[in-house]
Amino acid sequence: MSARVASGAVALAVLIGLPAVLSSYQLSLLTKMLIFGIFAMSLDLLLGYAGLPSLGHAAYFGVAAYTVGLLALKVANNFWIDFPAGLLMAAGVSALFGLFALRTRGSYFLMITLALGQVLWGIAFGWRSLTGGDDGLPSVPRPRLPLPWSLTEGIPFYYFVLLCFALALGLLALIVRSPFGRALVGIRESERRMEVLGYDVWRYKYVAFILAGLFAGLAGNLFVYFNGFVSPSYLNILFSASALLMVILGGAGTLVGPAIGAAVIVGLENFISAYMERWVLVLGVIYVLVTLFAPSGLVGLVRQRLGSART
Amino acid sequence: MTFWITQALNGISFGMLLFLLAAGLSLIYGLMRMLNLAHGSYYILGGYVGLAAIHVTGSFVLAALAATATVTVVGIVMERFFLRRFPEQELPQALLTFGFLLIFADLSLWLWGGTPQTLPKPEIFERSIRIGTIVFPTYRLFVIGIGLVVGLGLWWLQEGTRLGAKIRAGVDDAEMARGTGVNVGLLSTAVFAFGAFLAGLGGIIGGPFVGVYPGADFEILEMALVVVIIGGLGSLKGAFVGGLLVGLLDNFGKALFPELALFTVFAPMAVILAVRPTGLFGAR
Numbered sequence: 261m262s263a264r265v266a267s268g269a270v271a272l273a274v275l276i277g278l279p280a281v282l283s284s285y286q287l288s289l290l291t292k293m294l295i296f297g298i299f300a301m302s303l304d305l306l307l308g309y310a311g312l313p314s315l316g317h318a319a320y321f322g323v324a325a326y327t328v329g330l331l332a333l334k335v336a337n338n339f340w341i342d343f344p345a346g347l348l349m350a351a352g353v354s355a356l357f358g359l360f361a362l363r364t365r366g367s368y369f370l371m372i373t374l375a376l377g378q379v380l381w382g383i384a385f386g387w388r389s390l391t392g393g394d395d396g397l398p399s400v401p402r403p404r405l406p407l408p409w410s411l412t413e414g415i416p417f418y419y420f421v422l423l424c425f426a427l428a429l430g431l432l433a434l435i436v437r438s439p440f441g442r443a444l445v446g447i448r449e450s451e452r453r454m455e456v457l458g459y460d461v462w463r464y465k466y467v468a469f470i471l472a473g474l475f476a477g478l479a480g481n482l483f484v485y486f487n488g489f490v491s492p493s494y495l496n497i498l499f500s501a502s503a504l505l506m507v508i509l510g511g512a513g514t515l516v517g518p519a520i521g522a523a524v525i526v527g528l529e530n531f532i533s534a535y536m537e538r539w540v541l542v543l544g545v546i547y548v549l550v551t552l553f554a555p556s557g558l559v560g561l562v563r564q565r566l567g568s569a570r571t
Numbered sequence: 572m573t574f575w576i577t578q579a580l581n582g583i584s585f586g587m588l589l590f591l592l593a594a595g596l597s598l599i600y601g602l603m604r605m606l607n608l609a610h611g612s613y614y615i616l617g618g619y620v621g622l623a624a625i626h627v628t629g630s631f632v633l634a635a636l637a638a639t640a641t642v643t644v645v646g647i648v649m650e651r652f653f654l655r656r657f658p659e660q661e662l663p664q665a666l667l668t669f670g671f672l673l674i675f676a677d678l679s680l681w682l683w684g685g686t687p688q689t690l691p692k693p694e695i696f697e698r699s700i701r702i703g704t705i706v707f708p709t710y711r712l713f714v715i716g717i718g719l720v721v722g723l724g725l726w727w728l729q730e731g732t733r734l735g736a737k738i739r740a741g742v743d744d745a746e747m748a749r750g751t752g753v754n755v756g757l758l759s760t761a762v763f764a765f766g767a768f769l770a771g772l773g774g775i776i777g778g779p780f781v782g783v784y785p786g787a788d789f790e791i792l793e794m795a796l797v798v799v800i801i802g803g804l805g806s807l808k809g810a811f812v813g814g815l816l817v818g819l820l821d822n823f824g825k826a827l828f829p830e831l832a833l834f835t836v837f838a839p840m841a842v843i844l845a846v847r848p849t850g851l852f853g854a855r
Binding site: 307313315359360363364366367368370371372374375376378379381382383385386387388497501504505508538540541543544545546547548550551552555 | 600604606653656657661662663664665666667669670671672673674675676677678680681789793796797799800804829830831833834837838840841844845848849
């Protein structure tokens with residue numbers, strides 16, 4: 261445990277120090293990695309702990325992004341209204357979708373979360389007068405906070421995102437280590453046993469579903485400020501599936517693993533897109549390779565390696 | 572009145588196309604508990620290969636044979652060498668098949684470009700027929716005919732033949748079926764191949780009126796998923812009824828409320844889900 265705290269402190273120190281050595285372009289890439297790290301960790305709560313494979317997680321990310329974007333553009337660019345509103349909408353939509361999705365399990369759960377996510381995509385795509393349809397909402401401003409630094413600058417915005425990331429990681433770590441989190445793992449392992457023990461399984465899953473939506477909303481909030489732009493692609497199945505890939509690639513049920521998985525995918529996308537047009541093809545191959553050769557993720561591989569080194 | 576009849580016929584013909592896709596998806600899930608997200612890829616592969624074959628041979632029938640044969644082989648390879656490793660594990664199946672979906676999408680874009688294309692219709696179905704004020708293309712009627720023939724054929728196969736009995740036994744209880752001497756492994760490959768064949772057929776049949784274009788794979792997959800969610804996974808009847816329902820909802824939705832096009836399909840799905848989580852005809 262102390263080793264874990266120490267490595268966490270080192271990682272945090274590195275993340276705090278990195279802006280000093282990175283170019284502004286590299287810093288913006290790192291910012292994006294952190295945002296997607298939050299997104300992947302939010303899905304990990306659902307997939308890695310509660311054992312619920314959602315294929316519609318982009319819904320909450322996108323709803324938050326649209327909420328912030330619409331409020332900032334059409335009502336007021338007020339952080340203290342827009343930011344909480346984004347979180348609230350993400351939690352609200354996940355509370356609604358959870359009612360449908362949690363009536364099912366397994367493949368049905370996958371299909372239904374996917375289909376529900378597509379409902380929102382359909383609305384964002386079709387309701388042009390509100391959402392701008394295919395064109396999305398351009399030039400969403402970054403918030404003005406009562407700070408000596410402006411978030412429109414790369415470095416202060418990076419620290420803002422890093423703070424959110426650290427808070428999200430800390431809160432999620434507390435959640436999964438709490439009796440609530442332990443119960444989720446119990447439900448993942450055997451729902452029936454938990455029922456017999458007197459747990460209200462549905463309620464645990466429902467709360468986990470809403471929490472996962474809330475943290476996905478946090479990532480969506482940050483991403484719209486990051487990009488200054490919202491489009492229906494934020495709600496797309498590609499986004500939902502890549503969140504799943506990040507979680508599995510990093511290692512489901514480890515929180516930090518999915519954040520690393522997110523960094524790897526965002527980094528690879530950036531690197532490969534710079535050299536060739538066929539990123540989607542490469543991404544497809546990554547899905548196949550991860551499923552075949554790294555089902556327990558990078559964290560799992562490292563643990564295996566350490567385990568075999570010890571024996 | 573003309574509007575309603577024309578739109579209804581359009582909806583039914585699109586519904587029949589969806590039935591071809593959903594039937595395969597549903598059968599594969601029913602027998603193997605396997606969710607194939609690459610099913611939409613089989614549609615565009617069928618369409619694109621068919622298009623290429625028409626350019627070479629000039630014959631719709633030969634193109635249909637080439638397209639369905641290609642897609643069937645792709646299906647067999649996917650089942651034998653990849654999906655078979657993950658029986659009853661929905662998450663690896665989903666990731667794997669989503670990977671294939673991306674691979675086929677990008678390969679198609681690479682090979683055939685990003686311009687939406689439509690297949691030429693077979694010559695005998697180029698015309699429209701006129702009954703009173705209603706003018707309706709014969710090709711749409713041909714699609715409805717194909718859907719009915721496939722539906723009846725599948726129903727007969729499932730209810731009236733020994734093979735169908737084996738498949739039903741496998742769907743009900745794979746282990747027991749194995750115990751009574753049914754080669755479930757071979758049966759699985761055969762059903763998967765047949766599902767892929769139907770989706771490839773969908774590509775060539777849908778090519779002249781829906782067309783093939785980048786993104787059609789995702790759209791068709793989503794529609795087919797809605798069909799099986801509404802109808803119930805594993806149920807042929809569900810795929811048929813669900814296909815008709817979704818085809819009609821989609822057509823009238825687009826015609827009457829263009830801003831809410833997808834919503835008219837997804838909202839009824841949510842209602843049905845709320846009442847019957849396993850769909851209209853789904854077991855369990």
